[in-house]
């Protein structure tokens with residue numbers, strides 16, 4: 456297969472983890488005889504330096520001409536005081552909406568080798584964690600009307616949570632389709648006891664569920680869901696939720712699996728095109744020090760092979776190389792514990808790469 460990828464390394468640890476992910480992609484391409492072409496593009500702080508804006512037109516064009524996008528992370532303290540529409544984070548939101556990537560899949564899995572890194576009580580961790588957060592990605596509060604005005608209480612500001620039935624329907628379909636391939640359970644998370652947007656959200660989830668009689672559905676309010684995630688995460692299979700609740704709950708889900716440095720994500724639309732990125736941020740405090748965990752970026756590459764190119768052996772080769780490397784005791788600082796072998800970003804990448812090249816179907 457010939458695969459054209461756009462690569463956006465971004466800021467902070469983005470370039471380091473992306474470089475390891477690309478090594479793994481090349482290794483998998485070599486092992487399974489694919490031809491990969493890479494085109495680099497700038498976004499986030501890196502683009503502000505070069506073009507004066509976080510998401511230049513050229514970057515969107517490069518992405519649109521590619522089969523998929525590999526992204527590192529954006530943001531950093533240098534840009535923290537810029538106005539909202541000039542900040543590096545705008546690039547992420549702009550990429551998601553201009554590429555039509557409304558469905559964000561964030562799997563949170565507790566690897567057996569890392570059960571010691573789970574901050575929950577051992578009797579809870581022991582029951583296992585294998586959750587797929589399906590987060591709506593191009594609607595809701597992050598994209599709704601916003602602004603500021605003077606009031607008699609002084610300066611005021613607002614953001615709007617707005618969802619159309621169609622936006623809810625298409626993300627619901629993603630969640631149910633994903634559940635069919637998993638444990639066939641969907642939990643809808645909303646705040647229908649308070650928000651009108653959540654009441655419409657829930658109605659559409661319920662009507663979409665009619666088409667999936669084999670999948671069981673339950674509903675939780677977002678505050679309760681946050682609590683249930685730490686009380687008993689084994690109760691969840693697929694969680695479907697709004698942009699904002701998904702942002703919050705996916706960070707929580709990542710932490711209970713040991714480290715946010717482990718979790719990949721896929722952002723998808725209606726075609727096979729996708730954008731793949733670790734869910735962690737740019738971590739400027741450890742950037743350039745060979746300390747970052749590249750596993751989230753590497754597992755994002757595995758998701759790319761599976762979701763955009765239907766290459767499941769390639770994905771499995773990467774995932775099993777990660778598992779093997781962890782089982783052999785190798786750990787970056789974020790997941791290190793007594794008695795394990797401490798390695799840096801590059802060493803972790805090389806060990807996983809070797810596992811991919813040696814992979815036997």
Ligand code: IPM
Pocket residue numbers: 544545547548702734
């Ligand atoms: C994420 C991040 C982004 C988001 C930020 C950086 C804009 O937190 O991908 O979860 O809120 O979506």
Ligand code: MG
Pocket residue numbers: 702703706
């Ligand atoms: Mg987030």
